[in-house]
Every structure is written in C-alpha cells, then in structure tokens.
Amino acid sequence: MPKLEEAPQLHETQKRLLDAAEALIAVHGIAGTSLREVTELAGVNLALVKYHFGSKNGLVEAMLNRRLDPINKMRLALLDEVKRKHANGPMPLEEVLAALIRPAVEMGLENGKEGALFLRVFGRLFSEPATFMIHIHKQMGKMVKLFDAAFEQALPGLSESDMAWRKIATLGVVQHSLLMLSMLDQLPKLIQLPIKMLKGTPSTDEVVARLVAFSAAGMRAKVPSVR
C-alpha cells in the first residue's frame, strides 16, 4: 500500500516556523494568529518570516502545502490501486471512499502531535478567507477531477445535483469527524458532549472503516421525491 511521502528537506528555521504556524492556526485560525506569536513559539526572529516565506500568506500556504501535497499524492496512488484491481469491472464505492479518506486519517493519527494539529487546520479550512480556498482548490484540482470520475463510475445513474449533494455531505462527514477527533484532548473538558468515542486513540483502520461505512450508506440512500 502506498505510504505518505516524507517531507522534502528544508531549513531548520523554516520547519520551526511551519510547525509553530500550524500549531497556532489549528487553535486560533489564520486571522487569529499573529506572526509575533508564531516566531516566538518557533524561537526565531520575526523578520525571518519575510525572508523565508515573503509574507504571512506565504507562510500559511507553505504550511498547507507541506501536508496537503503528500495527502493528495497518496490519494491518487490509492485510487490507482483500486482502478488496477478492478480493471475489468466497476470500482466498489467503499474502496473509492477509502482511497479518499485514508490518507487524511493516517496523516492525523500516525504523525504524533503534528498530525493531530494539521487535522484541526484541515477542519477549519472552509472557514478561512476565500484566498486560501482558492489556493487549496488549485492544490487539489487534479485529484478532485479524478475522484469525480471514480464516483461517477462507482455510483452510476445519478443526476449532477444528486451526486453533488452526496459528495458535499461526504466531505462534511470526513471534515467534521476528523476535526472532532483532533480536539478530543480538550473537548471533553469544555463540553460534556459524550465524546467517549474512544478509549485511548482509535486506530487508523477503525476510523477509516467508520467514516467509509457512514459515507457509503449515505451516498447510496434514496431520497424521497418531495421536490
């Protein structure tokens, strides 16, 4: 099975800045995180943000790319595997969904504290300024197109809008579940919401299985025609 690639080597200073930005943005969002907080946490001079990344936006985009690049590459590799495996027939919906979902879960659960932090960043992405949504979309454009085609094959016969609603709901399942998963440490104290969904941390396989099962059933559901 394809694995998440190692990050390309970069300066110690750059890595420290990306780590610090990731940790703070995970909690306070982009607008709520100042470069002074980032550089202090990184133990690095303020001006080095401009030197290495040009601007705050540059830092944020580099932070996003560092995680999204390997996730998307692994997604495409997994989808390729599924395609090869079912070259003579239709791809099972569950396997397409797993190819989409597993890399993000793996990034979140198998990279220690850094991974969990990125899950929170990922969970916030849709709430950040449009600038970054555009950036992320360019980042993911090719991947999205290939998965669109895969869904079309795994779940044939749906109208465009039927398919769009289902993909949006699925993205919601994944995004929100991973956000909650990444907040498990702090959440139960703030909120008594019974998030006893784990004793210890659940395994990657368990999380993927749960999200895939829920999403696949949701995507296959018939909608009573009240339109």
Place this chain on the structure above:
Amino acid sequence: MPKLEEAPQLHETQKRLLDAAEALIAVHGIAGTSLREVTELAGVNLALVKYHFGSKNGLVEAMLNRRLDPINKMRLALLDEVKRKHANGPMPLEEVLAALIRPAVEMGLENGKEGALFLRVFGRLFSEPATFMIHIHKQMGKMVKLFDAAFEQALPGLSESDMAWRKIATLGVVQHSLLMLSMLDQLPKLIQLPIKMLKGTPSTDEVVARLVAFSAAGMRAKVPSVR
C-alpha cells in the same frame, strides 16, 4: 407544524449592529471582523457597541443567540410533536433527524439574505475560539440532551462510542451542507467544483429530505469490525 418565532423587539441600533456583525463574521470570521467595519456597515457610532453590548464578545454572543434561540425552540417543539405522534411505539429515526435539521434549514432558506448569512456563521462555529463553543454549548445544552435520548430510542442497541461517531458524522453532514448551500452565490465563480446542485434555490423540503436521507442511512450503516 411549529414555526420559527419572531425575534423580540430591540432597538433599531441594536438590530443594525447585529445584522452588520452577522454579515461580516459570515465572510471573515470573528477574529477577522473589526468593530470599526461593523459599525461602519451599520451606519452607527463605534462606541455604541460598548453601550449596547458591553464588548465585542457581547455583540457576537447576542448575534448568535438571536438565531440559535428560535432554532432550538423549534427543534424542541418538533421533537415533542414526534414524541406525541409515536407515543405508543418507537420514534422513526427519520422523524427525529428531521426535527433536528429542519429548523436550521428553514432559518437559512426562508429568511432571505439574513438567513443565508447566518448559515455561514453557523458553518464556521466550530472553527471559532473555544469561548464561543462554550457559549453555544450552554445555549444548546438542554436541546442536545433531549435529542440524545431520542436517538437512543430511535436507534437502540448501539454502544456509546458507536452512537457518538454517528452523531458527529451527522452533525458534519448538516453543518457542511448548509455552509456550502449558503455559499452558492460566490462559490462557483471561485471554484469550478460542479456545485450545480440547484437550479435556483432548492426548497426547504428538498434540502431537509436530502440531509435526512443521507444521515439516516449513515447512522444505520453497520461498520465492519476491523477494530
């Protein structure tokens, strides 16, 4: 069927401030919205925020309460109806879900531009500082408890963690779908993601039916035991 209650009367100035805060926070988030932008859009003096709401936090919480109060009251009223209707037997999962989902959809689709704006605020809630999550949770505490019991009855026999995962996924479906729905105006231009999920605006009934169908199927799905 219970309806969303009318907002209690408040000063013109207060309403203008709440409207402006809602519109700006919907787009830029709490941290990304300044009181000067809010008061300018409202056509009101800066100091009136302190006078009427005490602080920026006070303004934000009032803005949230104005929408969440009627939504939650309608949820409880709808749930009561479902309970009465099925006093002699178990409540159907779909009807419990509809009681949870319909009020938010109705607020978003049947209150003009203001409703759509609040949907975007609602979609961002989990990405805002913990302060507000705590506030919202207090707001929703009673409603959440009653729906927890209803889900337990409509979907019996699940372990605590099995139920928790399903509720989280369902919340993700609703939150993300409504966020995308509220962004339909702007999104297609920024992103070619085929959000042709509608010609014109879909009806409340259609949206509720889609979200309920997806969530109910997801909640009923068996998870292969790979744990």
Place this chain on the structure above:
DNA sequence: GCATATATTATACGTTCGTTTAATTGCTTT
C-alpha cells in the same frame, strides 16, 4: 584566508485594533 552569498538580528514605520472617557443630544416625566 579572504571574498561572497546566505542567514539572522535589532529596530522602526505606519495602521489598525478593542476599549474608554467625557461631552452632548433627544425624549419623557413632572
């Protein structure tokens, strides 16, 4: 070992932020 990039530092600029004060307006009650 000296010149040349590369990396880091301290410091500052001009803005904008949330908050606060004190003076003033408008309206109601007597």
Place this chain on the structure above:
DNA sequence: AAAGCAATTAAACGAACGTATAATATATGC
C-alpha cells in the same frame, strides 16, 4: 420650562498588527 434618563457622539488611549530596512553574523567557495 425644568429635570432626569437614555442614547449618541467625537476623540483619544495604549497595545498589537504586518511589513520593511539596514546592520550584523554565519557559512560557503575559491
């Protein structure tokens, strides 16, 4: 008409923001 309360105003506070610059330190190539 006067008094009293509610609402609004203009102005300012110190703090924090992203960005920029020039001087300095560190590493690299010859």
